[in-house]
Amino acid sequence: MNNAKTRKTPPPPSALLCLLLAAATLAGCMTTRVEESKNAKTGIGADERIVILEASYHNGNETEDGFVDCISKSVQKGRNGLQVYPDEAFVDALFPWFEPRTAPQGPGALPKLLEYPGVSERLEKSGVRYIVWVTGDTERAASGGSLSCAVGPGGGGCFGLAWWENDSSYEAAVWDVRDGKSAGAVSADVQGTSVIPAIIIPVPIIARTQAAACKGLARELKEFISDAGPL
């Protein structure tokens, strides 16, 4: 009975404002830019797959291993989900031709690669039509603020505000294995500011730029590959 009465009582305006602010800023502030550049007509058959690989670290690329996993999972989901060949299994099946040191540097190297004994057979058996090379990483662009915490026998708390800005910039270059040329590229650039304001209790408001970049890149990649329409 008491509970029912409590629910009917309108919340104080200050609490309502806090809730609205928290809901509005829960994910921090982010700006996302997703672009594509298509060089050739694409499209994918029901029995064809794609493989998503991290570009070689021998060329200075530092794409996080987890980001490639995220893209691979994301492009398989949804209505136009693509069939993805597991990256590690692909690299093992074609060992040593897709190791960081030996991987082809451009689509122009594919025909020569296919000439090596056994390579074209393994590639055909995998059913992979497109190789997607992911480059880029997430970097901290700026940070600032001050946050102090204190603890005593009677309790503790924090006061202040800390913030940082992350920039997640990734590109996925798509190679058409069947035609032996580049089909184009998709890129995602997400900038976001995370904030931790604290008045006794710190409230982290995190901008998950990498997750947003993964989601945006995967969505665009699906459309890029499955859209068989004219350029």
Added chain:
Amino acid sequence: MGVVTDQTVNTAGLTIACAAATALLLGCSKQVVVETTFPEPIIEELPLDAGVYFPETLRDYRYEEDLPNDIDWSFSLGDANVLMLDRALGALFRDLVTVEQLGGSGPPYDRLDVIIHPTVEAFEFSLPRQSRSDQYAVWIRYNLAVHAADGRLIKNWPVSAYGQADSKLLRGGSAMEAAVVRAMRDAIANIVIGFPQDKDIAAALLPDSVTPMDEAGTKELAAEPASAKDGTPGEATPGENPADDNLSDGGVTPADVAVDEVRS
């Protein structure tokens, strides 16, 4: 309620953290035992029967380093070294047998064309805090002494390998082990692609049936990043390494003369 200033807390916290870190660092070490398998390389085998001699220093290879203000690292690569070289040389040659000495008469030496004597020349690693990145990195430098079946040294052939692994996905020892495994895969790639392309080796072992590939073929292999510590041993790929010409440790042998004749 007691009031504690920020400064007091920071000092106290620092003291506690230092004491805890010191306690942890004393007697603390990370052991990396590499246990893995390697995929079979898809390459064209050479029409040669080979023997491989695994010295004890390679079969029981261990590397330890005491880092200042950090935990001690210990690596056991012996079993993985043998697996890696078995995989690489097994794919490279028509037949591969393990031999107990460098050259001899009678079986199996009378049917061997070449004997490979691998050693680990250098091992190096870096932690994320050292390279100021998220990567654990490993450099390994092997030397493959290529001998004729009678034991004559044909050439010392250096193989450099590099691997790195993301510390965000894997933690500590697991990331370091992944970096070692990637370095060993890199070594296999180097061996199976670079060995047939080395003009000295090809000239000595396959003077008639194999034409050494042009140097551009070797240069397709990218050089690994330089070491985070002092730039070694991360250098060039086998076949284009300037050190290749300076590593002979057996003086002038008939094989060297034969190579010189081919060169001239």
